[in-house]
Amino acid sequence: AQSVTQLGSHVSVSEGALVLLRCNYSSSVPPYLFWYVQYPNQGLQLLLKYTSAATLVKGINGFEAEFKKSETSFHLTKPSAHMSDAAEYFCAVSLSGGYQKVTFGIGTKLQVIP
């Protein structure tokens, strides 16, 4: 079984400030981990994913996430927030080895203040 917890349903940052969105997971076997972004009235779009290769994963739009097994975390960061980053972000986990279901967190809405 797997689960994911996103800490903070709403996060506000100033434009140009660091973005940090937190995600902790629970998994009985090595996981695949994902961050998705959802802009208003759109579907989810993959930002980045961890599939047991490098622990620091770089994604689109300047985002990156680091897999920390000891902390069971996969936090999403971006050095400098842009107004266009305002969206809802979902962390997700899936078991590796062919298990097909993905479990999503409840989402974190990011507000960027000018």
Added chain:
Amino acid sequence: DAGITQSPRYKITETGRQVTLMCHQTWSHSYMFWYRQDLGHGLRLIYYSAAADITDKGEVPDGYVVSRSKTENFPLTLESATRSQTSVYFCASRGVAETQYFGPGTRLLVL
């Protein structure tokens, strides 16, 4: 158009009516999924399909029916719509390394 599409994008219906939401993908992905998205719940899996004619229940299947006669299509039917089924519905297909690709969603309002 390549990708995954959903129709209709918006739907208003009344309690007790049957509603079918359509999903079409052009990648020939084997796995397809239906989710509903509600405030405070994130995305919850309704049904999924491993291939044509193979479907299985997800986390919240009650009140929904699916079919998959062709690989590219995965319709979701609400047999008798209830107000609790007011939601945003997303279809997705699975590519490499468990990555899911989502459609634009269908906003359903049940009056």
